[in-house]
Amino acid sequence: MLEVRNVVGGYGEIQILHGVNLTVHRGEVVGLLGANGVGKTTLLRVISGLIRPSGGQVLYQGQDLVGISPARLLRMGIAHVPQGRHIFSDMTVKENLLVALDRVRDRVNAGERLEYALNLFPRLRERYHQLGGTLSGGEQQMLAIARALAPKPDLLMLDEPSMGLAPVIVESVFKTIRQIAEDGTTILLVEQNATAALHVVDRVYVMETGAIVHESERLDDSELQRIKEVYLGLGES
Template identity: 50%
Template sequence: MLQLNNVETFYGGIQALKGIDVSVEKGEIVTLIGSNGAGKSTTLKSISGLTKVKTGNIVYKGSDITNKPAHETTLLGIAHVPEGRRIFPRLSVKENLLMGAFSVKSRQVIEERMERAFHYFPKLKDRLEQKGGTMSGGEQQMLAIGRALMMSPDLLMLDEPSMGLAPIIVEQIFEIIKELNGEGITILLVEQNAYQALQVADRGYVIQTGEIKLKGNGHDLITNDEVREAYLA
C-alpha cells in the first residue's frame, strides 16, 4: 500500500530523514519507534505532504505521491492524526468532526460516518456542542481520531496517540486501534510507548537520528536485546 524509498527530508540545513526505506502492506499495523527527535513525526509529515521531501520518493497504491499537497493526500484516503491532537479548540465536537468530512457532499454519508465515530467513541455523541478545547486530553485524542475517521481512510497514520494520557485511556485507545485494523483500516503508528506499539503491530521499524536501525515483526523487536535496553527498560 505504501512505500518510502530512500527518503531524505530537511528542516533548513538540518537533515531530519537520512534515506529511509519503509513499507506498509494493506491490512497491516506498522509502527515506528524511537526517541524524541529521531524522525518519526517527520516521516508521517513527509507522507501526508506537510513536510517537503528533498530526495527519494513515496508511493501509495502504486502512484507517486511525493510532495503532493496535504489536502490531496487526504482525498486519496490517507488520514493523519498529528502529535498533540491538533483539534480546533474553539469549535464544537460536532464542528470538529465535520471538518474531517470537508470533501463529502452527501449529508447521508456524513451522518453515517459520524455514527461510525460514535461507535468507537460514544462520549463524543454526548458532547456534540462542547468546545473541543474544554475536553480532557483523552477526549481530545478520541475527537482527533474520530475526525480522521470522518474521512473514511484506507490508511490511518497516528502520531503519539498515547501521549500524556492516563494508563486506562491508553489501553482503550490501543483496543480501538486493533478494532479499526480488524475492520480493514491499514495503520501506520508512531509511538513512544514502544511496548504497547509493538504488542499490536505486525511489523516495526526502529528509527534513530533519521535512519532506520532495525526492522522486524512486533514480537521479534519486543524480544530484541537492543530494543529492550533502549526502549522497554
C-alpha cells in the same frame, strides 16, 4: 500500499532523514518506534505532504506522492493525525466532526461515517455539545482520531496518540486503534510508548538518528522484550 524509498529530508539545511526505507501493506498496523527527536514525526510530515523531501520517493499504490498537496492526499485516502491533538477548541464535538465530514469522499455515506466515529468513541457522543477545548486530553485525542476517520481513509497515520494520556486512557485508545484496523483501515503508528504499541502492531520498524535500524515481523514476547532492551533502552517491564 505505501512504500518509502531512500527518503532524505528535513527542515531547510538541517537534514533529519537519511535514506529511510519503509513499507506498509494493505490491512496492516505497522509501528514506527524510536526515541524523541530521531525523525519519526518528520517522516510522517514527508508522507503527508507537509515537507518536501530532498531525495527519495514516497509511493502510495504505485503513485509518487512527492509534490502532492496534503488536501489532495486526503482525497486520495491518506489521513494524518499529528502529534498534539489538532482540534478546533472553540467548536463543539459535533461541529468538529461536521467540519471533518465536509471532506468525506462519498457524501452519501457521511451520516454513516459520523455514526461509525461515535460508536468507536462513545465518550464523544456523551460530550457531543461540549466545546473541544473543555475536553480532557484523552477525549481530545479521541476527537482528533474521529475527525481523521470521517473521510473514510484507506491509510491512517497516527503520531504519538498516547502522548500525555493516563495509562487507562492509553489502553482504551489503543484498543480502538486495533478495532479501526480490523474494520479495514491500514495504519502507520508512530509511538514512543513501546509497551502499548508493540501489542497492537503487526510489524515494527525502529528508527535512530534519521534511519531505520531494525525491522521485525515476529512479535512474540521474546522479540518484544528484545526490541525494548536493545533498541529502546527500556529493559525489563
